[in-house]
Amino acid sequence: MALQCKMGTFDNVVFKPFSLLILILLSFQLHADAVPRLSNFTTFVFGDSLVDAGNNDYIFTLAKADSPPYGIDFKPSGGKPTGRFTNGRTIADIVGQTLGAKSYPPPYLAPNTEAEASLKGINYASGASGIMDRTGFFFIGRIPLGEQVNNFEQSRNYMVNAMGENGTREVLKKAVFSLTIGSNDILNYVQPFLGHEKLFPTTFLDFMISNLTLQLERLHEMGARKLIVVGVGPLGCIPFVRAFNLLPSGKCSSAVNALIRAYNQRLKALLNRLNQEMGPDAIFVFANSYDVFMDILTKYRRFGFENADEPCCGGYFPPFVCFKSGNANTSAPALCEDRSKYVFWDAYHPTEAANVIIAKQLVDGDESVSFPINIRKLYFYNYN
Ligand SMILES: *[C@@H]1O[C@H](CO)[C@@H](O)[C@H](O)[C@H]1NC(C)=O
Ligand SMILES: *[C@@H]1O[C@H](CO)[C@@H](O)[C@H](O)[C@H]1NC(C)=O
Ligand SMILES: *[C@@H]1O[C@H](CO)[C@@H](O)[C@H](O)[C@H]1NC(C)=O
Ligand SMILES: *[C@@H]1O[C@H](CO)[C@@H](O)[C@H](O)[C@H]1NC(C)=O
Numbered sequence: 481m482a483l484q485c486k487m488g489t490f491d492n493v494v495f496k497p498f499s500l501l502i503l504i505l506l507s508f509q510l511h512a513d514a515v516p517r518l519s520n521f522t523t524f525v526f527g528d529s530l531v532d533a534g535n536n537d538y539i540f541t542l543a544k545a546d547s548p549p550y551g552i553d554f555k556p557s558g559g560k561p562t563g564r565f566t567n568g569r570t571i572a573d574i575v576g577q578t579l580g581a582k583s584y585p586p587p588y589l590a591p592n593t594e595a596e597a598s599l600k601g602i603n604y605a606s607g608a609s610g611i612m613d614r615t616g617f618f619f620i621g622r623i624p625l626g627e628q629v630n631n632f633e634q635s636r637n638y639m640v641n642a643m644g645e646n647g648t649r650e651v652l653k654k655a656v657f658s659l660t661i662g663s664n665d666i667l668n669y670v671q672p673f674l675g676h677e678k679l680f681p682t683t684f685l686d687f688m689i690s691n692l693t694l695q696l697e698r699l700h701e702m703g704a705r706k707l708i709v710v711g712v713g714p715l716g717c718i719p720f721v722r723a724f725n726l727l728p729s730g731k732c733s734s735a736v737n738a739l740i741r742a743y744n745q746r747l748k749a750l751l752n753r754l755n756q757e758m759g760p761d762a763i764f765v766f767a768n769s770y771d772v773f774m775d776i777l778t779k780y781r782r783f784g785f786e787n788a789d790e791p792c793c794g795g796y797f798p799p800f801v802c803f804k805s806g807n808a809n810t811s812a813p814a815l816c817e818d819r820s821k822y823v824f825w826d827a828y829h830p831t832e833a834a835n836v837i838i839a840k841q842l843v844d845g846d847e848s849v850s851f852p853i854n855i856r857k858l859y860f861y862n863y864n
Pocket of ligand 3: 687
């Protein structure tokens with residue numbers, strides 16, 4: 481607005497050297513403003529511990545990343561835990577940063593978050609949560625996807641009060657919504673002792689997809705127009721699953737990975753359908769984290785890693801406890817020497833080093849990684 485006012489005076493500019501200087505300065509400013517347009521990245525993050533930025537620190541739960549060495553490489557906190565389930569930034573953090581975000585969207589449950597809603601977005605993700613309400617029940621507290629969307633509805637009400645329905649719609653139309661969820665549903669299903677009253681696998685996957693569809697439709701109804709759904713990664717290869725299947729290093733559970741590929745296929749078909757039904761006024765992007773992560777695991781040396789088997793923290797055998805005890809002498813954390821050389825941070829989660837590779841692929845990768853367009857194109861897409 482301010483720029484438009486200044487531009488309005490251009491017709492009357494007398495070209496004295498001094499005004500020329502002002503003009504040059506002004507055009508620099510115009511240029512700087514017009515080219516990157518990066519300061520206003522707004523994103524709403526939904527999901528599980530892969531992207532939780534601290535919500536679980538505010539609830540009673542066994543799924544918490546609130547003690548060292550979690551966060552040891554997270555610069556904004558000076559290496560203190562923030563509730564992120566990794567040593568540094570999550571995939572969502574890195575995607576935002578890559579697109580020029582100046583800060584990370586705060587966790588919804590942190591105090592005063594809603595006042596910041598329209599500026600940088602909000603993170604609703606919760607460790608141990610899933611698409612299905614029941615997922616993660618043995619961790620006690622967690623915020624299932626449906627409840628995360630309820631929380632977004634609250635934030636939206638706040639925004640409508642602050643800037644009206646039309647203003648809110650304008651902001652949401654440009655905002656990037658990401659959902660990184662489904663891993664815990666699958667993990668719960670494949671763990672024999674959790675008794676998911678064993679639905680037939682395809683029935684279970686259909687329930688996941690239909691429950692997810694409901695939440696995507698709710699988000700669309702509330703004004704989301706740029707949505708990314710991250711597929712489930714190859715959990716058959718994470719240290720936790722390999723350990724309970726007694727698999728030797730370098731081997732993955734093919735049964736678990738086959739179930740995940742079947743889920744991802746259904747997810748991709750769902751997003752294609754939604755694009756046909758709701759496009760071109762909304763875009764649903766399928767993010768193929770499975771192939772990206774599998775690529776890292778199989779060619780880990782080419783990506784600069786030295787270990788794609790063992791977690792950096794917590795050791796290779798159950799119970800995989802990754803935390804620093806008060807008594808440093810008896811149980812110092814089993815922490816690897818060079819965190820940048822490990823693919824896995826703990827038995828479930830990638831290191832920041834792996835997250836960086838995944839995030840960059842999702843932002844700038846081709847159609848085999850992000851379909852139908854990558855996240856950078858999604859972010860810069862302009863609806864009329
Ligand atoms: C909001 O948008 C609608 C449809 O574009 C328009 O009819 C209405 O006047 C707008 N309301 C305000 C308060 O600007
Ligand atoms: C960023 O803000 C500018 C100016 O308000 C706007 O024109 C542009 O569309 C915004 N970009 C995105 C992706 O929201
Ligand atoms: C969600 O999944 C449950 C099974 O847990 C199923 O009974 C229900 O029909 C699903 N909801 C929707 C909207 O598909
Ligand atoms: C740890 O070991 C040091 C030296 O061996 C000792 O002085 C200290 O009291 C020990 N601390 C605890 C908590 O046991």
